[in-house]
Amino acid sequence: MKDVAFYTESFGCQMNAYDTEVISSLLASRGAREVSSPEEADCIVVNTCSVRDHAERRAIGRLLDLSRHRRAMLAVCGCMAQRLGEELFDIVPSVRVIAGTGAYAGLPMAIERALSTGERFALLGYDGEAAYEILPRAGPESVSRYVAITRGCESYCSYCIVPYLRGPLRSRSASSIVEEAGALERAGTREITLLGQNVIAYRDGETDFPALARRILDETGIPRLRFLTSHPRDVTADLFDLMASQPRLCGHIHLPVQSGNDRVLAAMNRGYTRDRYLALLAEGRSRVPDLAVTSDVIVGFPGETPREFDDTIDLVRRAMFDSAFTFMYSARAGTAAAAVPDDVSADEKKRRLAILNEAVQEERGRILRSQLGATAEILLDGAVEKGETRWLKGRTPQFRNVLVRADAGAPGGFVRVVLSRLLNFTFEGEPVEAP
Ligand code: SAH
Numbered sequence: 001m002k003d004v005a006f007y008t009e010s011f012g013c014q015m016n017a018y019d020t021e022v023i024s025s026l027l028a029s030r031g032a033r034e035v036s037s038p039e040e041a042d043c044i045v046v047n048t049c050s051v052r053d054h055a056e057r058r059a060i061g062r063l064l065d066l067s068r069h070r071r072a073m074l075a076v077c078g079c080m081a082q083r084l085g086e087e088l089f090d091i092v093p094s095v096r097v098i099a100g101t102g103a104y105a106g107l108p109m110a111i112e113r114a115l116s117t118g119e120r121f122a123l124l125g126y127d128g129e130a131a132y133e134i135l136p137r138a139g140p141e142s143v144s145r146y147v148a149i150t151r152g153c154e155s156y157c158s159y160c161i162v163p164y165l166r167g168p169l170r171s172r173s174a175s176s177i178v179e180e181a182g183a184l185e186r187a188g189t190r191e192i193t194l195l196g197q198n199v200i201a202y203r204d205g206e207t208d209f210p211a212l213a214r215r216i217l218d219e220t221g222i223p224r225l226r227f228l229t230s231h232p233r234d235v236t237a238d239l240f241d242l243m244a245s246q247p248r249l250c251g252h253i254h255l256p257v258q259s260g261n262d263r264v265l266a267a268m269n270r271g272y273t274r275d276r277y278l279a280l281l282a283e284g285r286s287r288v289p290d291l292a293v294t295s296d297v298i299v300g301f302p303g304e305t306p307r308e309f310d311d312t313i314d315l316v317r318r319a320m321f322d323s324a325f326t327f328m329y330s331a332r333a334g335t336a337a338a339a340v341p342d343d344v345s346a347d348e349k350k351r352r353l354a355i356l357n358e359a360v361q362e363e364r365g366r367i368l369r370s371q372l373g374a375t376a377e378i379l380l381d382g383a384v385e386k387g388e389t390r391w392l393k394g395r396t397p398q399f400r401n402v403l404v405r406a407d408a409g410a411p412g413g414f415v416r417v418v419l420s421r422l423l424n425f426t427f428e429g430e431p432v433e434a435p
């Protein structure tokens, strides 16, 4: 692919962002050259998401936009490519290559041939895991990187399309994960986030998720380790014990609750009750006092009554979430929930979402304000301009955003600060001497 210039764009979750890096390194390893704007590209690779109807409409809008204004050929990857398959050729005529979530290894060849002959390729099969083991990933060395530890999902939450598009759960071998973490550390990475639809379901022989995290901490010097996402059904106390005993394992857990009502949770096939969820938070906080919790919440699931929705608001008022992503239910063809009527009207979903967002933001403000005056160690990961002033930005172990003066350090460095002010959910930090 010597003379091929490619450009990538990624929609959807962190797993897609990671896959996009894998695709970039795959193409680069065959000699293609990554460029930073679609105008310079011969081939534009768009990695897409199908989780809600809105995500698909955005991706298709972007693809149409890219095909109208540029000469480049389009390759569509990821979840929407898997779901729509060859239909995409009709929806967006300049698409030449379609590659599903398990078929990236064939991309270089398909792109090369599509460019030279104008042929179209739809790769929707499954290459096998070996295709994704330890690729030297492209891109500038960066402070914080993702490492996928599982692929697929077999939780089958009734609303969710992901298991149908990403296949059953597969865990990578622990040694290859440790190897990748070590390689990133040697390349300058200071923080690794382990990725999976449900990392807690990880298993390689005797190695479960806490054991894997312990191995990475023992066998690499990576200063910070995070993980995303955790299913409340599967989290056990030993994870919190590990967090409490290992300061390098950050005290933040993304623990999607989805609903605060037991009937809705059962209909979602989530495998826990509201009381069990709240008890898990209490258990976590008793072992890790400064634990930060973030979440995902859906409003307007089929049959959700106003009173059941009130239970969700009540849970948000008790859970002390640092923040939460909030969504209106979107029926996805083929899922269990799509077999029952989507009977909460669009207006009612919007009304519930607005109420939910207000509760989430209020609680967020309350939790963050309670941190004012506290000391935290932040990992600097970049710079921002605000008006005339240049700031460095970083995060606490709890994943809270902090800005510090530009002379406080450099990206990749750690700084101890007092959280002195709060503006729009971002702290300003005053550097202090380490004790
Ligand atoms: N595996 C992760 C992420 C799944 S997708 C997890 O289980 O947490 C991210 C979020 O999108 C989900 O947590 C859920 O809140 C939301 N989501 C998934 N399917 C949805 C649907 N059909 N309609 C609305 N929101 C949905």
Ligand code: SF4
Pocket: 153, 154, 155, 156, 157, 160, 161, 162, 163, 197, 198, 231
């Ligand atoms: Fe979807 Fe549930 Fe799997 Fe998350 S755990 S990806 S919500 S099926």
Ligand code: F3S
Pocket: 011, 012, 013, 014, 015, 016, 048, 049, 050, 051, 078, 079, 162, 165, 166
């Ligand atoms: Fe979207 Fe696929 Fe991720 S549907 S949320 S890109 S797993």
